[in-house]
Amino acid sequence: MENNNxxxxxxxxxxxxxxxNITNSADSSLVKASKKPxxxxxxxxxxxxxxxxxEPQLRKLKLEYGNxxxxxxRMGGLLPNWSYNSGGISKPSDVAHHWDEVSVxxxxxxxxxxxxxxxxxxxxxxxxxxxxxxMQDYEKAILFLREIREMVFLRxxxxxxxxxxxxxxxxxxxxxxxxxxxxxxxxxxxxEEDLKLGRELGVxxxxxxxxxxxxxxxxxxxxxxxxxxxxxALVKLYPTASKTIYDKTWSxxxxxxxxxxAKEFSELTGTPRNxxxxxxxxxxxxxxxxxxxxxNGAIWTLKNTSR
Numbered sequence: 001m002e003n004n005n006x007x008x009x010x011x012x013x014x015x016x017x018x019x020x021n022i023t024n025s026a027d028s029s030l031v032k033a034s035k036k037p038x039x040x041x042x043x044x045x046x047x048x049x050x051x052x053x054x055e056p057q058l059r060k061l062k063l064e065y066g067n068x069x070x071x072x073x074r075m076g077g078l079l080p081n082w083s084y085n086s087g088g089i090s091k092p093s094d095v096a097h098h099w100d101e102v103s104v105x106x107x108x109x110x111x112x113x114x115x116x117x118x119x120x121x122x123x124x125x126x127x128x129x130x131x132x133x134x135m136q137d138y139e140k141a142i143l144f145l146r147e148i149r150e151m152v153f154l155r156x157x158x159x160x161x162x163x164x165x166x167x168x169x170x171x172x173x174x175x176x177x178x179x180x181x182x183x184x185x186x187x188x189x190x191x192e193e194d195l196k197l198g199r200e201l202g203v204x205x206x207x208x209x210x211x212x213x214x215x216x217x218x219x220x221x222x223x224x225x226x227x228x229x230x231x232x233a234l235v236k237l238y239p240t241a242s243k244t245i246y247d248k249t250w251s252x253x254x255x256x257x258x259x260x261x262a263k264e265f266s267e268l269t270g271t272p273r274n275x276x277x278x279x280x281x282x283x284x285x286x287x288x289x290x291x292x293x294x295x296n297g298a299i300w301t302l303k304n305t306s307r
Contacts, residue, residue, distance in 0.1 A: 033213050033214045034214065036067075037068050037241070038212065038238050040210065043075075044206050045206050046075075046126040046148050046149060047120060048076075048206040049106070050206060051207045052108055052153055055149075055261075056261070056264040057226070058230075059264060059268060060227055061230050063246045064244055065241060068242065076127075076198050077124065079122050092119030095112065095119075096113060096116050099111070099112030103296040104296065107297075108153075108263055109261055111154060111294045120159065120160050123160075125165070126159045128183060128188050129165045129183055132179050134190070135187060144168055144172045144174065147171055150299065154292060154294050166180070208220065209221045211234055213238060219234075249269075250279070250283060253268050259299055261298070
């Protein structure tokens with residue numbers, strides 16, 4: 001993997017790959033489903049563009065199969081620092097054009113200019129911040145992760161800076177005093193545990209999603225893949241999984257996910273992709289939604305929401 005750089009994600013395979021020592025020695029009790037028929041272990045990173053690319057699929061999976069699955073988010077450590085030179089990327093500015101390219105490929109808005117205007121030295125601080133959020137509240141931690149992803153991919157914010165992490169934590173309703181204490185303390189240990197388990201499970205890139213049942217049987221989806229790939233892995237392990245028929249109206253979907261891209265809206269509501277932006281713009285014109293436009297697409301947010 002000498003020629004590989006973690007930030008040079010391959011859009012065709014949908015993978016951001018890392019250099020790692022794989023041991024495949026994970027304690028099976030850590031990966032078995034216990035609360036629900038299936039457990040999903042999702043290895044990700046706050047600045048992984050391929051992970052941003054699967055947000056539509058992951059959100060739909062939760063809506064259709066949430067009753068059958070528990071999802072465990074783990075941080076993988078995509079960018080420790082800039083002490084290497086490989087894969088055509090040796091400095092932050094090299095990432096800018098690449099992010100613009102993958103944005104088009106995944107049909108998800110990403111503005112690569114953050115790497116020109118306010119580059120990140122590492123993905124470790126936001127990863128540790130996510131673990132601090134997780135210590136406090138599982139659901140709010142997922143909202144926090146989404147918030148900092150929108151910050152870095154759309155708003156060009158350097159999410160290694162405390163001011164942005166604190167803002168995101170406050171916005172999703174976390175206790176910011178406890179959040180800071182945990183961020184500076186125990187969260188780093190939890191992040192190291194995620195990295196260790198990742199090596200033991202053989203994680204070598206993101207997104208990596210393991211589906212496991214109560215017997216420890218495992219299916220893996222590696223990289224950004226179409227929705228049916230995730231669904232097929234789930235059904236293979238749990239053939240009797242019941243699919244929830246959910247309300248696909250715009251108001252219902254936005255009441256669950258307060259911000260949606262056009263690709264996400266299309267995936268979740270069944271609106272044809274070539275019609276979804278006009279539909280969302282009409283809702284904005286009627287005063288239901290706010291819109292943030294970037295050079296590579298937009299995101300619509302439900303009005304009068306704390307998120």
